[in-house]
Amino acid sequence: MKTVSEQKVIQYRGTKLNTKGWQQEAALRMLMNNLDPDVAERPEDLVVYGGIGKAARNWESFDAIVKSLKELENDETLMVQSGKPVAIFKTHENAPRVLIANSNIVPAYANWETFHDLDKKGLMMYGQMTAGSWIYIGSQGIVQGTYETFVELAKQHFGESLKGTITLTAGLGGMGGAQPLAVTMAGGVCIGIEVDETRIDRRIATRYTDVKTDSLDEAIRLAEEARGEGRALSIGLLGNAADMLPEMIERGFMPDVLTDQTSAHDPLNGYIPSKMSLEDAAALREREPAGYVKLSKASMAQHVRAMLEMQKKGAITFDYGNNIRQVAKDEGVENAFDFPGFVPAYIRPQFCEGKGPFRWVALSGDPEDIRKTDEVILREFSYNTHLCNWIKMAQEKIQFQGLPARICWLGYGERARFGKIINDMVASGELSAPIVIGRDHLDSGSVASPNRETESMKDGSDVVADWPILNAMVNAVGGATWISLHHGGGVGMGYSIHSGMVIVADGTKDAEARIQRVLTTDPGMGVARHVDAGYEIAENTAREKGVNIPMMKGGNPQND
Amino acid sequence: MKTVSEQKVIQYRGTKLNTKGWQQEAALRMLMNNLDPDVAERPEDLVVYGGIGKAARNWESFDAIVKSLKELENDETLMVQSGKPVAIFKTHENAPRVLIANSNIVPAYANWETFHDLDKKGLMMYGQMTAGSWIYIGSQGIVQGTYETFVELAKQHFGESLKGTITLTAGLGGMGGAQPLAVTMAGGVCIGIEVDETRIDRRIATRYTDVKTDSLDEAIRLAEEARGEGRALSIGLLGNAADMLPEMIERGFMPDVLTDQTSAHDPLNGYIPSKMSLEDAAALREREPAGYVKLSKASMAQHVRAMLEMQKKGAITFDYGNNIRQVAKDEGVENAFDFPGFVPAYIRPQFCEGKGPFRWVALSGDPEDIRKTDEVILREFSYNTHLCNWIKMAQEKIQFQGLPARICWLGYGERARFGKIINDMVASGELSAPIVIGRDHLDSGSVASPNRETESMKDGSDVVADWPILNAMVNAVGGATWISLHHGGGVGMGYSIHSGMVIVADGTKDAEARIQRVLTTDPGMGVARHVDAGYEIAENTAREKGVNIPMMKGGNPQND
Ligand SMILES: NC(=O)c1ccc[n+]([C@@H]2O[C@H](COP(=O)([O-])OP(=O)(O)OC[C@H]3O[C@@H](n4cnc5c(N)ncnc54)[C@H](O)[C@@H]3O)[C@@H](O)[C@H]2O)c1
Ligand SMILES: NC(=O)c1ccc[n+]([C@@H]2O[C@H](COP(=O)([O-])OP(=O)(O)OC[C@H]3O[C@@H](n4cnc5c(N)ncnc54)[C@H](O)[C@@H]3O)[C@@H](O)[C@H]2O)c1
Known part of the structure; x- marks a missing residue:
């Protein structure tokens, strides 16, 4: 018998429309793609990634979204509230086809307890970032961001690459699974601790991880050998990070770089407490959620304490965007924030230029379409060696998951230019079907998240959340195909507000203007x-590109 | 010498443009109107109403907004972040001219302390509802809402009107000042306790309040006499509500109806502690804000305790949207929520029909324009006696403040119909200049505020904040002239998320479509x-009007 998701999730390919236009079709195919068994972590439960990040509230809502998208006219807009379709309005042809708001809670109540309560009542779902906004493309979506982070770290601390260093991390889930590949791409050795063996197997099957072991000794031996030889290698180590790290310290093992990508942002569904089997964890989670959360948070404190100790002994340590420091701090680890977040440490300069994880997806399903866009990058952006190297490496090492897709960090000016080129290629028939262009919510101007993207802002504006809201509104107004505003992605309930954007290049002149x-x-x-x-x-970016900023000190760049 | 606001705030009237189009002109005139000394409570500090609800972050930002609006092209959009203009983008002619996000804070930090800290650093302002979104029209904007509330209360408890009853309330500020007028319009007697004599004087000058006294005995005598005679009368009583209510109880005085509209939502700037002069309060607020807040909250607890006691003795008691129950509860008044909020008690049925405080403003400055629109209401909506009575009464009793304006509650269907009529009247030259159409943030689908607009929702979804976000996005997409998304309006930081909408009827076909x-x-x-x-x-409304709601139980009304 077919499972529910096997019955309902259909991977549409090719040039035949199942809807009344390519914009609706794009939403439909990307929704399905988010739940493709090769892409999603638990499609049966509608879970895409990031703990319980979902694509639709429940299967009835999923059915209703699919039906709505199929019926949607070219001048209508579908409203989606936490994964449920709640209204369709007549708007206009250059308006978004879908507007999405996920997991938003009135601030005084914006915590996991209230969320779980609403979730249980069927009133809400957790959208995480690209899960509820239908632009998740599997681990491939995060690889470059992870790679950029490690390369910048290498530059700051080790010279050119990670060659001859060991990076220790944990969590090989949907996003975290990109770490071993990114580290080896940067020439280093990676030990990735993961408590769920099926996750390790998946990373090995997709060549994101090289080898697996359940022996700490073996992992250390393999890693040290490879480090000695300056050889890149990634090792999936089966175990619980909260237990493994203290043991490593005891044995005198020291990584050169240390981080973590367990789903610590979600203590109930994303983190397995110390010394607990997956089965026991599942049972306890069901039976006694409050007790589970208590154990889980205590384990995170233990985990962070070990990280702090390794940092003190010399490991370059950083938080990788899962809010584990906050939980540890709330649990009494006073100095939890002694290690920095990855954004202020390595990524912010890119955000300043409007750079972020830009991505595009071939709706045709044909890998050839992506190959052709790769070539465009190599030709049109040839001045950017770093970018071109990335594309070549990606072509070689990154397996597609679901619809063929590519990711690369592009900035202000570059994005619009590349978008137009893609649209022209669709228009001329060079590409076999329209292309979907989007990005992560983790981006230059789309997020307020004081323990992550907006940590340690120069002016102290870390917690100001007006920006992602303006971002969502102006992109909606401009005619993005779908737009989303979420709460709690990445770092969990209470800690972030962020917006997503997806736009379809269907080759028309209207699409060109919108893009x-x-x-x-x-x-x-x-x-x-x-x-x-x-x-x-x-x-400098604003001045160079003539961005219109009325109160910029030194004068509005537009008038220069 | 002229004050800053006298120098900067210019009340443009007539048909000559100071900008490149009527949409920009409307934003400019409404910004200025919000700060008109006849409209705003403290224009010198840019404060419009509601404690410290402001129109712009500071005077530099105000200047930059004015300059930006004057330069703004007809296909550009100005981005305003908490009262400061931060960017101008090329969008398109049918896009909003301004997008606004005010006072939004990442939820885990969304409290007054963080706000004041950001405010002090110059990074934020409090937008309240219509203050930061440039559609405040003075007390006239709230009169009908207040009137509707009291009429519905009368219907539920006393028959037709408030005749022969005394309503006791406090706070005669920008919004609260509408209470005495609304009560007398409904035939009743009103005692409004107000601690600031200048506020009482203002209400008397604009005929919102009939008489003033600083003697509790006199207030009681006047009120009881009028009640006995079935005569409408409003009395401004100088005093502090936290002190006056217990004293009234002591003297055995009992009102029939009891509520409160001090700015309890803002303990630092909106509420004067018990037994304290305005001068002492101002000094303490400056010198020791934390100490002030403590006293202020304790006084609110005392105030609510007295309200609960009067309720127990038979007064019909309700919360009037200032979050005073929450403060009292946090201060240990366990049963603070024993009296209901005004929305579930009296207003929600109207929200269900899409009704709310719809308003329009004559940009010409000519009262004749509003008179003509009044006539349209009387003609086109003649089937609605209640509405027509309202318009006649408003014509007679409500003085214009600033630009001539009118308010009336219209629902789904009616709003679009009336909007088109107005636009036609502008097109034909019947009205002398374009009209601005807008509404309060307190409206049918624009707000999540669990102690106010979304209190006690049938399905328990009080705190779900996706709705106002979807509302803002879809209105922006449709081409409202300016759109805003705020946090903390009405009930203070942490307790609400809400959106505003303003659209200009300039008589063009494009405007007609947008409207x-x-x-x-x-x-x-x-x-x-x-x-x-x-x-x-x-x-029923959805079914009658054919609203497209995919998952409505009993089927999508559109397919009926
Ligand atoms: N920095 C970034 O750019 C970025 C991007 C995306 C996600 N994130 C954050 O990274 C985290 C992981 O995201 P994801 O999508 O991979 O989540 P996921 O839920 O798919 O994967 C989490 C993994 O952690 C494992 N795990 C849980 N507890 C463990 C423990 N105690 N020891 C070892 N392994 C454990 C789980 O088995 C799972 O495989 C999230 O918090 C997410 O918000 C950061
Ligand atoms: N229910 C609604 O429709 C609605 C609409 C708008 C505003 N409100 C709420 O009503 C409240 C009042 O709004 P506003 O715009 O009139 O605010 P405001 O700040 O202009 O006026 C508040 C008034 O209360 C007075 N006051 C403060 N402490 C007092 C005390 N202890 N005793 C007596 N008087 C005292 C102040 O002097 C001031 O005049 C706010 O909390 C607001 O959010 C409700």
Whole structure:
């Protein structure tokens, strides 16, 4: 017998429409793609990634979304509230086809307890970032971001690459699974601790991880050998990070780089407590959620304490965006924030230029379409060696999951230019079907998250959440195909507000105008946000590109 | 010498543009109107109403907004972040001219302490509802809402009107000042306790209040006499509510109806502690804000305790949207929520039909323009006696403040119809200049505020904040002239998320299309939100009007 998701999730390919237009079709195919068994972590439960990040609230809502998208006219807009379709309005042809708001809770109540209560009542779902906004593309979506982080770290601390270093991390889930591949791409050795063996197997099957072991000794031996030889290698180590780290310290093992990507942002569904089997964890979670959360948080404190100790002994340590420091701090680990987050440490300069994890997907399903766009990058952006190297490496090492897709970090100006080229290629028939262009919510101007993307802002504006809201509104106005505003992604309930954006290049002149607008305003908000916070790189970008910022110090760049 | 606001705030009137189009002009005139000394409570500090609800972050930001609006092209959009202009983007002619996000804070930090800290650093302002979104029209904006509330209360408890009853309330500020007028309009007697004599004087000058006294005995005598004679009368009583209520109880005085509209939502700037002069309060607020807040909250607890006691003795008691119950509860008044909020008690049925405080403003400054629109209401909506009575009464009793304006509660269908008529009247030259159409953030589908607009929702979805976000996005997409998304309005930091909408009827065909869209989606979200929560009136409205709601139980009304 077929499972529910096997019955309902259909992977549409090719050039035949199942809807009344390519914009609706794109939403439909990307929703399905988010739940493709090769892409999603637990499609049966509608879970895409990131603990319980879902694509639709429940299967009835999923059915209703699919039906709505199939019936949706070219001048209508579907409203989705936490994964449920709640209204369809007549708007206009250049308007978004879908508007999405996920997991937003009135702030005084914005915590996991209230969320779980609403979830149980069927009133809400957790959208995480790209899960509820239908632009998740599997681990491939995060690889470059992870790679950029490690390369920047290498530059700051080791010279050119990670060659001859060991990176220790944990969590090989949907996003975390990109770490072993990114580390080896950067020339280093990676030990990735993961408590769920099926996750390790999956990373090995997709060549994101090289070898697996359940022996700590073996993992250390393999890693040290490879480090000695300057050889890249990634090792999936079966175990619980909260237990493994203290044991490593005891045995005197020291990594050069240390981080973590367990789903610590979600203590109930994302983190397995110390010394507990997966089965016991599942049973306890069901039986006594409050007790589970208590154990889980205590384990995170233990985990962070070990990280702090390794840091003190010399490991370059950073938080990788899962809010584990906050939990540890709440649990009494006073100095939990002694190690920095990855954004202020390695990524912010890119945000200042409007750069972020730009991505595109071939709706045809044909890998050839992506190959052709790769070539465009190599030709049109040849001045950017780093980017071109990335594309070549990606072609070689990254397996597609679901619809063929590519990711690369592009900034203000570049995005709009590349978007137009893609649209022209669709128009001329060079590509076999329209292309979907989008990005992560983790981006230059799309997120307020004081323990992650907006940690340690220069002007102290870490918690100001106006920016992602303006970002969502201006992209919606410009005619993105779907737009989303979420709460709690990445770092959990209470800790972030962020917006997503997806736009379809269908080769029409209308699409060209929309792409021009949206791919300018979207990174433009990032530049403006960082100008406002006082970052010089952002000011230079604004000046160079003539961004219109009324109160920029030294004068509005547009009038230069 | 002229004050800052006298120098900067210019009241533009007539048909000559100071900008490049009527949409920009409307934003400019409404910004100025919000700060008109006849409209705003403290224009010198940019404070419009509601404690410290402001129109712009500071005077530099104000200047930059004015300059930006004057330069703004007809296909550009100005981005305003908590009262500061942060970017201008090329969008398109049917896009909003301004997008606004005010006072939004990442939820885990969304409290007054963080706000004040950001405010002090110059990074934020409090937008309240219509203050930061440039559609405040003075006390006239709230009169009908207040009147509707009291009439519904009268119907439920006393028959037809408030004749022969005394309503006791406090706070005669920008909004609260509407209470005495609304009560007398409904035939009753009103005692309004107000601690600031200048506020009482203002209400008397504008005929919102009949008489003033600083003697409790006199107030009681006047009120009881009028009640006995069935005569309408409003009395401004100088004093502090936290002290006056217990004293009234002591003297055995009992009102028939009891509520409160001090700015309890803002303990630092909106509420004067018991037994304290205004001068001492101002000094303490400056010198020791934390100590002030402590006293202020304790006084609110005392105030609510007295309200509960009067309720027990038979007064019909309700919370009037200032979050005073929450503060009292946090201060240990366990049963603070024993009296209901005004929305579930009296207003929700209207929200279910997409009804709310719809308003329009004559940009010409000519009262004749409003008179003509009044006539349209009397002619086109003659089937609605209640509404027509309201218009006649408003013509007679409500003085204009600033630009001539009118308010009346209209629902789904009616709003779009009336909007088109207005636009036609502008087109034909019947009205002397374009009209601005807008509404309060307190509306059918525009707000999540569990102690106010979404208190006690049938399905328990009080704290779900996806709705106002969808509302803002769809109105922006439809082409409202400016759109805002705020946090903390009405009930203070942490307790609400809400969106505003303003659209200009300039007589063009483009405006007609935008009006049709926006004045449908805006109340449409209200209908959908209440359908989703399971309200029958909303289901009936959806069915009658054919609103497209994919998962409505009993089937999508559109397919009927
Ligand atoms: N920095 C970034 O760019 C970025 C991007 C995406 C996600 N994240 C964050 O990274 C985290 C992981 O995201 P994901 O999508 O991979 O989540 P996921 O839920 O798919 O994977 C989490 C993995 O951690 C494992 N795990 C849980 N507890 C463990 C423990 N105690 N020891 C070892 N393994 C354990 C789980 O078995 C699972 O495989 C999330 O918190 C997410 O928000 C960061
Ligand atoms: N229910 C609604 O429809 C609605 C609409 C708007 C505003 N409100 C709420 O009503 C409240 C009042 O709004 P506003 O715009 O009139 O605010 P405001 O700040 O202009 O006026 C508040 C008034 O209360 C007075 N006051 C403060 N402490 C007092 C005390 N202890 N005793 C007597 N008087 C005292 C102040 O002097 C001031 O005049 C706010 O909390 C607001 O959010 C409700």
